[in-house]
Amino acid sequence: MLKTAARLSAEGLRLAYDGRVVVDGLDLEVPDGKVTAVIGPNGCGKSTTLRALGRLLRPREGAVLLDGRRIEKLPTKEVARALGVLPQSPVAPGGLTVGELAARGRHPHQSWYRPWSEQDEEAVTAALARTGLLDLRERPVEELSGGQRQRAWIAMVLAQGTDLLLLDEPTTYLDLAHQIDVLDLVRELNGDGHTIVMVLHDLNLAARYCDHLVAMRDGRVAAQGAPAEVLTSELVREVFGLEAQIITDPSAGTPLVIPLSRLR
Numbered sequence: 001m002l003k004t005a006a007r008l009s010a011e012g013l014r015l016a017y018d019g020r021v022v023v024d025g026l027d028l029e030v031p032d033g034k035v036t037a038v039i040g041p042n043g044c045g046k047s048t049t050l051r052a053l054g055r056l057l058r059p060r061e062g063a064v065l066l067d068g069r070r071i072e073k074l075p076t077k078e079v080a081r082a083l084g085v086l087p088q089s090p091v092a093p094g095g096l097t098v099g100e101l102a103a104r105g106r107h108p109h110q111s112w113y114r115p116w117s118e119q120d121e122e123a124v125t126a127a128l129a130r131t132g133l134l135d136l137r138e139r140p141v142e143e144l145s146g147g148q149r150q151r152a153w154i155a156m157v158l159a160q161g162t163d164l165l166l167l168d169e170p171t172t173y174l175d176l177a178h179q180i181d182v183l184d185l186v187r188e189l190n191g192d193g194h195t196i197v198m199v200l201h202d203l204n205l206a207a208r209y210c211d212h213l214v215a216m217r218d219g220r221v222a223a224q225g226a227p228a229e230v231l232t233s234e235l236v237r238e239v240f241g242l243e244a245q246i247i248t249d250p251s252a253g254t255p256l257v258i259p260l261s262r263l264r
Contacts, residue, residue: 007030007067009029011063012026012061012063013025015060015219023219024219028224036197038200039203039216053166054085054166056085056087066082080107082163084105084162084166085157085166098128098141099128099137102152102155102158105158130158132185146173147177150174151182154167154170154182154185165197166196171183179202204249204255208254213230222239227255231246243260244257
């Protein structure tokens with residue numbers, strides 16, 4: 001049986017800011033219908049790779065392919081109708097309500113001959129309901145808690161009507177309870193049929209909530225696969241420069257990384 005090509009993939013990516021190369025020779029296939037986490041130490045190219053996958057950064061070499069076509073050659077609105085991107089720590093304009101933020105996700109579907117429609121209204125209402133924010137529709141985004149604010153941004157991406165979601169560090173600056181809240185939502189969205197790629201720092205949360213891990217080091221993929229295959233003591237040592245014991249999480253049955261202190 002022939003393997004079906006992934007909807008989103010990268011071939012030979014070389015990514016740089018000015019003259020500084022951050023990612024070099026990266027090949028990646030995003031598993032359809034799964035939750036994927038990109039992990040690795042600071043500065044290894046995780047967010048840079050996600051930006052390239054979302055067409056926010058043009059490769060110096062190589063290509064990102066969306067449905068088998070080079071993403072940079074596709075019309076912007078066509079990409080936005082297929083791929084939703086939530087950047088790291090987004091900021092909403094002052095006074096913008098939750099409903100207005102979610103409505104911005106409908107921009108790819110708008111044109112001079114297609115004004116706001118009942119379909120757009122239904123998409124926004126459904127996105128707010130899915131993220132548990134329907135009752136906060138008129139609340140200014142700036143008045144929300146951290147977890148609510150992150151869900152409001154996810155509602156905006158959902159309103160786009162895409163089935164591919166890229167989330168750059170969606171749990172950054174959230175306390176543990178709100179991290180779990182956001183990641184529970186991610187799993188629910190995956191159950192609805194969304195393919196999700198996110199950058200995460202917490203290895204144990206990545207192992208618990210994701211089907212597929214991509215471990216990066218120095219701008220390259222060091223390992224990728226199921227959490228139990230990727231998260232080994234050897235991998236943690238190689239990628240993070242840290243000694244760790246890997247045990248089985250008694251609650252989730254997933255790998256649990258126990259860092260070992262360098263103090264003796």
